[in-house]
Amino acid sequence: MTIKTGLFSSEAVSAGHPDKICDQVSDAILDACLAQDPYARVAVETAIKGELICLLGEITTMAQIEPAAIAREVLGDLGHEDGAWGLQPDRVRVVEALTQQAPEIAFGVDGDDLGAGDQGLSFGYATRETESLIPLPWALARALIAKLQTLRAEGLSSVLGPDAKAQTTVRYADGRPVGLSTVVLSCQHAPTLTLSDLRELLRGEVLAPVLGDLLSSETAIHLNPAGSFHMGGPVADAGLTGRKIIVDAYGGMARHGGGAFSGKDATKVDRSAAYAARQIAREVVARGWADVCELRLAYAIGQARPVAVDFETFGTETGASPAERYASLGVDLADALRPSALIARLDLRRPVFRDTAARGHFGRPTLAWEAPFLASAIDTPLAS
Numbered sequence: 001m002t003i004k005t006g007l008f009s010s011e012a013v014s015a016g017h018p019d020k021i022c023d024q025v026s027d028a029i030l031d032a033c034l035a036q037d038p039y040a041r042v043a044v045e046t047a048i049k050g051e052l053i054c055l056l057g058e059i060t061t062m063a064q065i066e067p068a069a070i071a072r073e074v075l076g077d078l079g080h081e082d083g084a085w086g087l088q089p090d091r092v093r094v095v096e097a098l099t100q101q102a103p104e105i106a107f108g109v110d111g112d113d114l115g116a117g118d119q120g121l122s123f124g125y126a127t128r129e130t131e132s133l134i135p136l137p138w139a140l141a142r143a144l145i146a147k148l149q150t151l152r153a154e155g156l157s158s159v160l161g162p163d164a165k166a167q168t169t170v171r172y173a174d175g176r177p178v179g180l181s182t183v184v185l186s187c188q189h190a191p192t193l194t195l196s197d198l199r200e201l202l203r204g205e206v207l208a209p210v211l212g213d214l215l216s217s218e219t220a221i222h223l224n225p226a227g228s229f230h231m232g233g234p235v236a237d238a239g240l241t242g243r244k245i246i247v248d249a250y251g252g253m254a255r256h257g258g259g260a261f262s263g264k265d266a267t268k269v270d271r272s273a274a275y276a277a278r279q280i281a282r283e284v285v286a287r288g289w290a291d292v293c294e295l296r297l298a299y300a301i302g303q304a305r306p307v308a309v310d311f312e313t314f315g316t317e318t319g320a321s322p323a324e325r326y327a328s329l330g331v332d333l334a335d336a337l338r339p340s341a342l343i344a345r346l347d348l349r350r351p352v353f354r355d356t357a358a359r360g361h362f363g364r365p366t367l368a369w370e371a372p373f374l375a376s377a378i379d380t381p382l383a384s
Contacts, residue, residue: 007181009169010137010251012145015358016078016085016162016188016232018239022046023248023357024078025053025071026241026263031351032070034265036063038349041101044263046071049238051087053094057263060101068094074354079152079162085188086235114340116299116306117267121257124277124295125250126285129177132370133285134363136177138251140168142360143210144185151205161188163232175316180214183207184222188232199223248361249274254294262357266348267339269299273306276342278362279369280333284311284322286372291316297337304338329374 013020025046033040040061047054053071072089080087126133144166152160169182185206189198202223207215215221242260246252249261259270266272277295284293290313298308311322319325326333335341343349346368356367364370 004175005173007169007171008135008137008253009167009182010135010141010253011165011167011247012138012141012251013166013244013247014145014149014162014164017165017244018048018163018234018237019241019243020239020357021074021078021234022048022239022241023244023260023262024354025055025074026057027353027357028070028074029055029059029065029067030263030265031354032065033059033061033063034349034351034353036065037061040265041267042263042265043101043268044098045241046263047238047240048234050235051092053092055094055096055098057098058101059098067096067098079157080233084158085161085233086231087233114267114338114343115302115304116269116273116339117301118259118269118299119301120259120270120299122259122269122273122277122297122299123249123255123257124274124279124281124293124297125254126278126282126293127253128285128291130363132363132365133282135251135253137168137170138253139363140170140180140211140214141166141251142363144168144183144206146359147206147210148185148187159190159193161190161229161232163188163229163236179216180211180219182220182222183211183215184225186224186226186229188229189224191228191230195224195228250362255296261361262353266343266346269297269339272339272342272346272348273297273299273337275346275348275361275367275369276337279346279371279373280336281311282370283373284313284325289313289318289320289322289325293322295322304340305334306337309333309337331374 026044029044030042033042040063042059044057055067071094075089079085127135129136130139148164164187167184170177171179171181185202241263245256245260249256261271264271277297281293281295284290292314294312296310297306299306
């Protein structure tokens with residue numbers, strides 16, 4: 001969608017947020033399977049609270065993995081290796097309820113032309129608001145969290161905890177962002193770092209370098225507005241895979257099909273079709289065909305071609321519609337959006353998914369679906 005005039009807010013969370021821990025555990029298990037068996041079928045949900053992790057779902061694979069060990073390794077990687085932030089991986093109990101994929105589903109999905117692993121809706125989105133073609137409020141919130149995580153990696157992990165959240169509110173006029181209205185940033189911290197010192201650190205080392213001239217006298221800034229934040233992560237709050245789907249997908253600016261990404265192999269179109277839809281919508285904006293583009297897809301379980309492919313440009317198109325432009329180039333989008341086609345094009349049988357759970361699914365140039373869709377089909381240069 002587009003915001004004509006008014007305020008829009010988006011949030012982001014750190015890799016050590018309890019829900020994001022669960023996303024990463026689920027995707028680490030997926031990656032471990034794919035590293036040994038590129039055709040593994042995986043659908044894993046993770047729940048965590050305190051020193052208990054539950055792994056639930058279905059795995060059909062030739063790979064030999066140890067899900068409990070993977071879960072503990074993720075905890076250690078995220079700053080819980082020594083118990084300083086309340087958890088020690090070797091003391092965490094892991095309960096597994098993992099079975100194989102139901103044979104009826106496998107029968108409907110398997111075949112020379114891979115069918116969709118389930119029915120469902122998928123959306124792709126792009127906007128000219130930022131260089132990465134993602135919404136500005138979401139880009140800013142993510143950048144704040146990325147800077148915090150960089151500070152931890154560069155030596156402040158003893159005083160800045162793994163758990164953090166950011167939220168930015170941007171003011172729009174005539175469909176364009178015109179100012180930064182509000183910033184909210186909450187970061188877990190050690191008791192040795194006073195609240196006043198933390199706020200000073202966040203202002204100088206996070207807000208100033210990330211937001212720069214976007215900050216003004218009219219920007220309301222809330223740094224740890226609830227006060228001290230010593231107890232965080234799964235010690236303080238339960239976490240669950242798939243509970244940050246809007247954080248994962250455009251920060252609320254685009255519609256969402258409702259299905260989570262993490263823990264799912266690429267036969268699940270909740271994930272893979274959302275990646276492919278982003279690539280196609282991104283191409284529309286990058287080529288100057290529209291300033292904003294949302295691609296809407298729908299699939300039927302066991303069927304290869306999507307049952308619906310539709311564009312919305314919110315009145316920003318510069319000529320023919322995206323559907324007409326693709327058709328004039330001889331591109332059959334429904335064919336390109338078959339699971340087997342998009343998996344091959346985006347190389348989604350590789351173990352690349354834990355990184356997306358930690359650092360973001362869209363707007364990062366190293367991701368295959370952020371590359372041009374028609375690079376080999378069109379000679380005209382991309383618009384800046």
